[in-house]
Amino acid sequence: MTTLLIQAQSTPLKVHLPSALQMTNEQFYDLCLGNPDLRIERSATGDVVIMSPAFSDTGNRNFEIAIELGIWARRDGTGIGFDSSAGFTLPNGATRSPDASWTKLERWNALSDSQKASFAPICPDFVIELRSSSDSLTELQAKMQEYMDNGTRLGLLIDRKNRTVQIYRPDRTCELLDAPESVSCDPELPGFTLKMARIW
Secondary structure (H helix, E strand, O other): OOOOOOOOOOOOEEEOOOHHHOOOHHHHHHHHHOOOOOEEEEOOOOOEEEEOOOOHHHHHHHHHHHHHHHHHHHHHOOEEEEOOOOOEEOOOOOEEOOOEEEEEHHHHHOOOHHHHOOOEOOOOOEEEEEEOOOOOHHHHHHHHHHHHHOOOOEEEEEEOOOOEEEEEOOOOOOEEEEOOOEEEOOOOOOOOEEEOOOOO
16 A cells, blocks of 8 residues: 655645556545545546645534524525535546535436445536635635536635635626625525625
8 A cells, every 4th residue: 555645735746646546536536535634626627636624613613604594494495405524526527526506306316326325427506716815816816616507506605815706607607796795606606695794
């Protein structure tokens, strides 16, 4: 067994793998299982992105987002929500873990049990990314565009540092909200409004 020691750092570590060393989905899954303390994503080109656990204050804000989304999802009943630990294999081959996400029930139920038990081959209908103090805004914006290009219908990029929310929809210009008290997710998520007080 080979062990790669990585010094704890606040910014994600990107590992470029030459084409001869590209991992299969199964090998990537094994890598993630063998490193449960890390959040690991993979780009569409096969590069591995290793992230340390979120800082406590960011984790608290993620928790607040998940609570609000979860309460709405249970009441609405047309889909299911996921927290930041869930990974998805997008149509372009990337494996991503949004900070919070939601998918329509009929799309989720169309997957096999084995697909659901891995990094499900589905792009969520709704995603939220919360920028931490160490996150690059341009990289998060590129990730949001990737979600849109792969089938996401609505995405929120929350930037606590600048107190802004960027709203992404397919084939539309990104909408920027400055210090909103709440963000409406209609019509994609009917009746869901994300209150920002506990997130700021």
